[in-house]
Amino acid sequence: MDTETYLIIILVFMIVMAIAAIHARDLLSSVIAQGAIGYGLVLCFLLLKAPDLAIVQIVAETITIIIMVAVLHDSTRFETRFPICRRDIVNYSAAFVLAGVLLYYFVHAIAVLNPFGEHTLRMSEAYVYQAIEATGATNFVKGVLWDFRALDTMGEAAVLFTTAIGVLAILRLKGKKQSNQ
Amino acid sequence: MTLYILCFILFLVGLYGLLISRNIIKMVISLTIVEVSIFLMLILIGYVSGGIAPVVFDSQVLENKLVVDPLPQTMVLTAIVIALATNSMILTMAIRIYKKYGTFDIHEISKLKG
Numbered sequence: 001m002d003t004e005t006y007l008i009i010i011l012v013f014m015i016v017m018a019i020a021a022i023h024a025r026d027l028l029s030s031v032i033a034q035g036a037i038g039y040g041l042v043l044c045f046l047l048l049k050a051p052d053l054a055i056v057q058i059v060a061e062t063i064t065i066i067i068m069v070a071v072l073h074d075s076t077r078f079e080t081r082f083p084i085c086r087r088d089i090v091n092y093s094a095a096f097v098l099a100g101v102l103l104y105y106f107v108h109a110i111a112v113l114n115p116f117g118e119h120t121l122r123m124s125e126a127y128v129y130q131a132i133e134a135t136g137a138t139n140f141v142k143g144v145l146w147d148f149r150a151l152d153t154m155g156e157a158a159v160l161f162t163t164a165i166g167v168l169a170i171l172r173l174k175g176k177k178q179s180n181q
Numbered sequence: 182m183t184l185y186i187l188c189f190i191l192f193l194v195g196l197y198g199l200l201i202s203r204n205i206i207k208m209v210i211s212l213t214i215v216e217v218s219i220f221l222m223l224i225l226i227g228y229v230s231g232g233i234a235p236v237v238f239d240s241q242v243l244e245n246k247l248v249v250d251p252l253p254q255t256m257v258l259t260a261i262v263i264a265l266a267t268n269s270m271i272l273t274m275a276i277r278i279y280k281k282y283g284t285f286d287i288h289e290i291s292k293l294k295g
Contacts, residue, residue, distance in 0.1 A: 011184065
């Protein structure tokens with residue numbers, strides 16, 4: 001079997017798991033199904049020749065699952081169920097209509113893309129063929145990340161730092177005392 | 182083409198979950214599904230069949246060989262880390278909401294607000 005067949009099998013598995021995650025009655029099983037989607041993505045990255053991404057995704061997915069299980073441990077596992085009201089019917093029909101319209105336009109829009117596996121390198125040609133002379137990096141992803149586009153990476157670090165401050169500010173139980181009291 | 186459409190169906194499943202779920206944790210999970218589908222779409226576009234992974238030991242390896250596009254991989258690497266950060270931020274807010282209102286259900290919360 002070729003790469004495409006393997007990818008189709010993994011993607012169908014991921015879609016089934018996504019539906020299971022949305023419709024599970026227990027929130028813990030939702031979290032487990034989400035973990036299955038994340039690790040399916042790791043397998044896809046490995047098949048698509050992206051080893052760096054596979055490493056990062058496996059770490060990020062594990063951390064997300066740990067945080068989610070910690071949140072559920074501190075609250076409730078069970079979702080409260082209610083009989084379907086009129087607002088739910090509006091939500092369901094809006095979701096299905098939106099999905100149908102988006103799928104119709106997506107099928108027309110991907111006609112301009114290259115078919116799978118026939119991508120032409122345009123700007124990245126410079127990154128690939130000059131990376132070793134210009135940066136000395138034998139891993140081109142790291143060469144782009146830390147040298148050609150280092151400013152983007154600095155922005156990413158700024159976002160991470162801001163989020164860490166935000167999480168600390170939200171989780172802090174007591175407010176800071178004012179100094180003049 | 183099949184792969185692109187399957188990837189978009191994964192996106193639509195996530196969007197459906199975001200629209201119909203009443204539970205905050207399930208909304209976070211749906212958002213994660215949407216993120217996963219977008220990462221996969223970008224990498225699928227950058228794939229070159231028969232290409233090697235963008236890790237080599239010296240420049241002679243590159244002759245007469247195709248390489249997978251490293252640029253989408255870099256962008257997705259950044260996006261994965263930022264998605265992790267935003268997810269942990271949302272979950273922090275969710276736990277604070279639970280501590281205040283005692284429920285994850287958004288209809289109940291909007292009723293309790295009065």
